[in-house]
Amino acid sequence: MSFLWHITSLLLLHSCTPGFSMHDGIVGGKVSIPHSRPFMVYIRDSKTEAVCDGFLVREDCVMTAAHCKGSHLKVYLGVDDTNFLPDGVAVHPFPHPQFKSNTPGHDIMILKLKTPATLNKTVKTIALPKKENPKHAILKDCMVLGWGLEDYGRGPPSSVLKEANVTLLDSKKCRTKDTLCSEGTTGPAEGDSGGPLVCGDVAHGIVSYYKKESNGELCTRYTDISQYLKWINCSMKPPTLQQYETWKGNLDKLI
The missing domain is CATH 2.40.10.10 (Trypsin-like serine proteases)
Structure with a gap:
């Protein structure tokens, strides 16, 4: 691990x-205004x-x-x-x-x-959490943003900011105390490190790393700022x- x-x-x-x-980059998202x-x-x-x-x-x-x-x-x-x-x-x-x-x-x-x-x-x-949040209290529908490739492993980085919606997993599936996580091929990857996980106009997480789970799904981890x-x-x-x-x-x- x-x-x-x-x-x-x-x-x-x-x-x-x-x-x-x-x-690289925000995959499966759209160009930000x-x-x-x-x-x-x-x-x-x-x-x-x-x-x-x-x-x-x-x-x-x-x-x-x-x-x-x-x-x-x-x-x-x-x-x-x-x-x-x-x-x-x-x-x-x-x-x-x-x-x-x-x-x-x-x-x-x-x-x-x-x-x-x-x-x-x-x-x-952008606002930060005001107190340590129980995992169940954070909105599940969130957004990630960044500059990077528009497809996995192909093409140059996007020169303009992109964003994508992600859905947070249940905290039990995330398995680590100081992280939030989302699953799927839409979202951040290399080049988006350090970007915010925004839920309800508040930065709740920081793009940290991803790994493939045993079921083959890509799981992205975000540092839980409230911790x-x-x-x-x-x-x-x-x-x-x-x-x-x-x-x-x-x-x-x-x-």
């Missing part, structure tokens, strides 16, 4: 590496040219998958067509400290923008506030 997940996650991350092609999803973020490593997706959750924070981490990441906001990218914004990556590339779980990362975004019609944030709210809130605090709370905590222990 861990070896298969490791291979799959690498495929998701490196789908746009020259000469490489497997299951230009700029109708202003929270979507295109992520690219300027050195390796590997790409991922992400979504804006605050003016200075983008959320994505931890396996998308790179040394030269830049985010592109307000993108519809990747042939016409705006200036990229450099970021400080903060992957979850328990994430390991050879095992599933904790596949979540915050990218702090070195220059905060200016919110407007084409650049907006990480404490870590998210802590990671998104301004550095000065984090330093103050650490200092205060140490002082309280001394007292």
